[in-house]
Amino acid sequence: MSTLRGALFTEMITPTEEYAMHRSFRLNVNRLARVxxxxxxxxxxxxxxxxxxxxxxxxxxxxxxDGWEAPAAIDIENFHGSVTIIVDPSVQKVEPTxxxxxxxxxxxxxxxxxxxSIKIRTGTTNHEGRAVYSVRASTKWIDPKQxxxxxxxxxxxxxxxxxxxxxxxxxxxxxxxxxxxxxGEFADTTGGIEVRTDQAITDPVALLTTNGNVVFQVxxxxxxEFTLDAQGGEExxxxxxxxxxxxxxxxxxxxxxxxxxxxxTNAVLLRTGKGDATVIYMADPMKYTRRVP
Numbered sequence: 490m491s492t493l494r495g496a497l498f499t500e501m502i503t504p505t506e507e508y509a510m511h512r513s514f515r516l517n518v519n520r521l522a523r524v525x526x527x528x529x530x531x532x533x534x535x536x537x538x539x540x541x542x543x544x545x546x547x548x549x550x551x552x553x554x555d556g557w558e559a560p561a562a563i564d565i566e567n568f569h570g571s572v573t574i575i576v577d578p579s580v581q582k583v584e585p586t587x588x589x590x591x592x593x594x595x596x597x598x599x600x601x602x603x604x605x606s607i608k609i610r611t612g613t614t615n616h617e618g619r620a621v622y623s624v625r626a627s628t629k630w631i632d633p634k635q636x637x638x639x640x641x642x643x644x645x646x647x648x649x650x651x652x653x654x655x656x657x658x659x660x661x662x663x664x665x666x667x668x669x670x671x672x673g674e675f676a677d678t679t680g681g682i683e684v685r686t687d688q689a690i691t692d693p694v695a696l697l698t699t700n701g702n703v704v705f706q707v708x709x710x711x712x713x714e715f716t717l718d719a720q721g722g723e724e725x726x727x728x729x730x731x732x733x734x735x736x737x738x739x740x741x742x743x744x745x746x747x748x749x750x751x752x753x754t755n756a757v758l759l760r761t762g763k764g765d766a767t768v769i770y771m772a773d774p775m776k777y778t779r780r781v782p
Contacts, residue, residue: 543590544604550583550611550622557581560619562649562666563642567626569656569675570637576647576663576686583622584643585611592635606630607638619648634676649692655680658701663775667692673699674763681764687775693755699762706769706777710749713757717743719766728770 565572570590591603610625626638637656649666652659656675661668665688672680681701684694689710696703702722709730717724724743726733733745747770748754759766771777 543588545586545588550585550613557645560648560666561644561646562616562619562621562651563644563647563664564621564623564651565626565640566624566653567638567640567655567657568628569633570626570654571639571657572652572654572659573639573641574647574650574661574664575641575643576645577643578645580643580645582645585624586641586643587626588639588641590637590639595635603630603636607636609638621649637676658683660685662686664688665690668694668696670696670698672697672701674701679764685774685777687773690757691749691753691755694757696758697760698764700764701761702764703759703761703766704769705757705759705767706771706774708771708774711770712747712749712755714754715743715745715747715757715768716759717745717766717768718758718760719764720761721763722761722765724766726768726770730772731770733770 563574587609589604589607589609591600595603606628607630608625608627610623612623614621614623622642622644624640624642626640628636630636634656639657647661647664647666649668650661650664651669653671655673656678658679658681659670659672660682661670661684663686664684665686668684668690670682670684672682674680679701680698682696682698682703683706684696684704685706687708689712690707691710691712694705694713696705703719715726715733717726718741724738726736726743726745731747733747736745737743743766745768746754757768759768769777
């Protein structure tokens with residue numbers, strides 16, 4: 490007979506019962522250890538999938554000297570990351586947000602230096618009567634794949650866009666004027682493009698990426714001589730309010746034409762090295778969002 494005495498054990502317990510209790514305790518401990526190990530492994534996997542150090546910066550971009558009645562344009566170059574431009578008439582100035590990131594693969598002792606290696610410069614110039622806001626994001630870090638910047642600009646109006654970006658999506662909402670976007674894959678991240686606007690686009694448009702879907706979503710009043718070039722993907726021109734003229738597919742590219750009241754035409758090019766190229770012409774283009782990756 491064996492006796493376990495203490496505050497919670499005051500009865501006689503047989504050796505068989507004692508062995509069963511110890512075995513049950515060991516099994517429970519082993520289960521807890523396995524659960525803890527699985528939890529730690531899952532946390533490590535999740536961290537590797539999405540953990541990184543993020544620092545948010547806010548830089549002032551001065552408003553036009555003549556106010557927002559005059560046209561304004563955007564000129565952005567970003568070495569790695571994403572770009573989002575949102576036209577919001579309720580704001581009174583350009584509201585920029587810059588989120589700088591360092592990968593989980595950067596060692597802790599040098600993580601701060603990695604973040605601080607990212608330099609962001611902003612400026613405003615006047616070109617042919619319009620204010621042009623410029624943003625330049627660069628780094629001197631030894632491996633640019635380990636650091637990146639997500640740029641977001643919210644502004645009262647936008648009458649022209651030029652963007653160079655790598656390794657992230659470019660999304661424009663509510664913009665007008667001529668649009669030129671050069672995006673591409675970097676650090677195993679695709680470079681999708683989405684332009685969604687209710688402004689009548691009658692100026693030249695070029696949306697180019699090496700890898701990613703390209704979506705151009707516009708509404709009534711927009712025109713263009715469209716060329717859709719999707720290598721390794723699908724090309725489509727969808728509309729529920731008009732039938733474009735001269736739609737033609739030759740196995741390499743798809744072309745279509747939407748003319749306005751004048752004889753003037755504007756070239757619209759969508760090109761992706763790997764992905765789909767899609768034009769959506771609809772009554773209310775701002776109410777429908779299509780996933781671009």
